[in-house]
Amino acid sequence: MRDLSRDHRWLSLNTATVRKQGSLIDIVEACARHGIRAIDPWRDQVAAVGLDRAVRAVRDAGLELSGYCRGGMFTADAAHRQEARDDNRRAVDEAKALGASCLVLVVGGLPQYSRPGSAPSKNLALAHDQVADGIAELLDYARATGMPLAIEPLHPMFAADRACVNTMRQALDLCDRIDPQRQGGLGVALDVYHVWWDFELFAQIERCGLERMLAFHVCDWMVPTTDMLNDRGMMGDGVIDIPRVRAAVEALGYDGYVEVELFSNRWWDRPIDEVLSTCVARLKTAV
Amino acid sequence: MRDLSRDHRWLSLNTATVRKQGSLIDIVEACARHGIRAIDPWRDQVAAVGLDRAVRAVRDAGLELSGYCRGGMFTADAAHRQEARDDNRRAVDEAKALGASCLVLVVGGLPQYSRPGSAPSKNLALAHDQVADGIAELLDYARATGMPLAIEPLHPMFAADRACVNTMRQALDLCDRIDPQRQGGLGVALDVYHVWWDFELFAQIERCGLERMLAFHVCDWMVPTTDMLNDRGMMGDGVIDIPRVRAAVEALGYDGYVEVELFSNRWWDRPIDEVLSTCVARLKTAV
Numbered sequence: 001m002r003d004l005s006r007d008h009r010w011l012s013l014n015t016a017t018v019r020k021q022g023s024l025i026d027i028v029e030a031c032a033r034h035g036i037r038a039i040d041p042w043r044d045q046v047a048a049v050g051l052d053r054a055v056r057a058v059r060d061a062g063l064e065l066s067g068y069c070r071g072g073m074f075t076a077d078a079a080h081r082q083e084a085r086d087d088n089r090r091a092v093d094e095a096k097a098l099g100a101s102c103l104v105l106v107v108g109g110l111p112q113y114s115r116p117g118s119a120p121s122k123n124l125a126l127a128h129d130q131v132a133d134g135i136a137e138l139l140d141y142a143r144a145t146g147m148p149l150a151i152e153p154l155h156p157m158f159a160a161d162r163a164c165v166n167t168m169r170q171a172l173d174l175c176d177r178i179d180p181q182r183q184g185g186l187g188v189a190l191d192v193y194h195v196w197w198d199f200e201l202f203a204q205i206e207r208c209g210l211e212r213m214l215a216f217h218v219c220d221w222m223v224p225t226t227d228m229l230n231d232r233g234m235m236g237d238g239v240i241d242i243p244r245v246r247a248a249v250e251a252l253g254y255d256g257y258v259e260v261e262l263f264s265n266r267w268w269d270r271p272i273d274e275v276l277s278t279c280v281a282r283l284k285t286a287v
Numbered sequence: 288m289r290d291l292s293r294d295h296r297w298l299s300l301n302t303a304t305v306r307k308q309g310s311l312i313d314i315v316e317a318c319a320r321h322g323i324r325a326i327d328p329w330r331d332q333v334a335a336v337g338l339d340r341a342v343r344a345v346r347d348a349g350l351e352l353s354g355y356c357r358g359g360m361f362t363a364d365a366a367h368r369q370e371a372r373d374d375n376r377r378a379v380d381e382a383k384a385l386g387a388s389c390l391v392l393v394v395g396g397l398p399q400y401s402r403p404g405s406a407p408s409k410n411l412a413l414a415h416d417q418v419a420d421g422i423a424e425l426l427d428y429a430r431a432t433g434m435p436l437a438i439e440p441l442h443p444m445f446a447a448d449r450a451c452v453n454t455m456r457q458a459l460d461l462c463d464r465i466d467p468q469r470q471g472g473l474g475v476a477l478d479v480y481h482v483w484w485d486f487e488l489f490a491q492i493e494r495c496g497l498e499r500m501l502a503f504h505v506c507d508w509m510v511p512t513t514d515m516l517n518d519r520g521m522m523g524d525g526v527i528d529i530p531r532v533r534a535a536v537e538a539l540g541y542d543g544y545v546e547v548e549l550f551s552n553r554w555w556d557r558p559i560d561e562v563l564s565t566c567v568a569r570l571k572t573a574v
Binding site for chain 1: 397410411415444446447448453454456457460483486515528
């Protein structure tokens with residue numbers, strides 16, 4: 001397990017963490033001030049400044065991208081399937097233009113939430129099949145582009161509206177189903193927030209192996225959690241034994257970025273420099 | 288699968304559903320008005336009127352008990368373990384006195400939340416072991432008393448503070464670990480609210496089998512869910528395909544009560560008769 005207490009060279013900032021404090025350009029500049037070497041930007045933040053400008057800003061700052069957020073939302077009724085397909089191919093192209101190491105996939109829940117306007121459904125099994133089909137189809141395109149796809153299992157409390165893939169076991173079963181020969185270009189993004197509760201977590205990390213461990217995200221689980229979406233905690237403020245999870249991930253040979261991704265009304269209210277310096281400090285003591 | 292559309296003979300009311308509207312005695316009287324034949328009362332509601340009076344009220348009304356809520360909270364530091372042990376034995380005794388079909392177990396999360404005053408811990412693996420040990424020990428007592436224990440897997444969003452058993456697979460693994468010879472007296476309480484999201488749900492219901500399916504609870508998952516604890520939906524108002532889950536449970540041979548358990552600020556604000564008549568109506572159309 002790497003010693004992260006001395007410097008923060010392996011810190012990556014998911015830009016949603018400070019999305020309320022400024023534009024992607026502001027965030028890139030703030031990362032430079034704090035010696036942060038990598039980011040994982042969101043599509044809407046890139047779109048707000050324009051892809052070309054985002055590409056230049058990232059390149060000029062010498063930033064790496066530990067991922068690009070996000071593709072997915074594969075669940076849709078027939079009328080919205082082409083939209084989902086086109087949208088995901090654009091996400092792959094943007095990720096490639098930005099030089100991301102992978103495209104993070106939030107796979108979608110029930111179609112009426114994932115692709116608004118889709119006919120309402122309670123059929124979760126159908127959603128699972130649509131996700132498998134959607135990833136399989138996108139994978140051909142992504143492989144041709146050279147962009148790995150990282151399935152992110154989301155906490156089960158998001159099963160209806162965001163992602164019906166909710167455990168590492170399920171994500172890895174999907175990988176096996178879509179890529180049985182392990183040709184590659186497909187794996188998972190493990191965010192401790194979503195999977196820390198799972199009694200099978202450590203067994204499934206071992207099963208995952210290095211080649212499918214494409215991203216590692218951290219934040220913390222607060223008790224009580226007052227908002228399902230936007231009350232994630234800063235590392236060390238909650239109950240997740242983050243070092244134990246990191247140890248298991250790094251035991252696979254993982255030596256990539258540790259990405260901080262926090263959706264938090266509390267942290268969005270604070271100055272960007274305070275948030276980043278806290279991320280740096282906590283990476284050294286609580287991750 | 289039973290036809291529930293004609294009458295509500297298989298409806299049981301978990302008394303937490305109307306806990307704000309009156310005492311256990313009030314609830315028992317309301318059940319009589321609505322032709323509800325069974326309840327699942329909570330310990331604090333029984334304690335508030337006194338065990339003897341509760342026993343008489345239930346007996347005089349001719350009510351059956353589809354369960355008793357609840358035992359558990361096995362996770363504790365050493366200083367609080369005896370308290371947990373004694374408390375759970377009393378729960379078994381009360382369940383027996385009331386004639387419950389099982390004692391529902393909410394197993395506990397991290398000790399500082401399950402048994403307040405316990406030393407803070409982030410060690411979920413230790414919590415899992417404490418749960419297994421606690422159930423195994425209680426099972427001896429419960430078998431001698433003739434009271435089946437029903438492990439209720441709780442939604443993963445409650446893993447820290449309420450229950451670190453969060454899936455049917457995990458609950459059944461626990462049953463196998465504690466009762467490998469299947470001597471009985473140990474099983475699960477399946478609440479659709481907690482497990483509906485699980486891609487393995489139907490495989491694990493099949494694995495469970497009739498002898499370990501001790502209780503079946505229903506309500507619905509709302510999108511959005513505005514309060515993690517107290518925003519459960521009335522059956523039909525949310526996204527859970529309840530009939531599909533019931534069909535799988537009844538395919539095992541299950542022919543017991545369908546228990547309505549709703550924690551909802553919205554429904555607690557309504558008159559008890561409106562809530563009960565809605566439960567009856569929805570049982571016929573949405574379950």
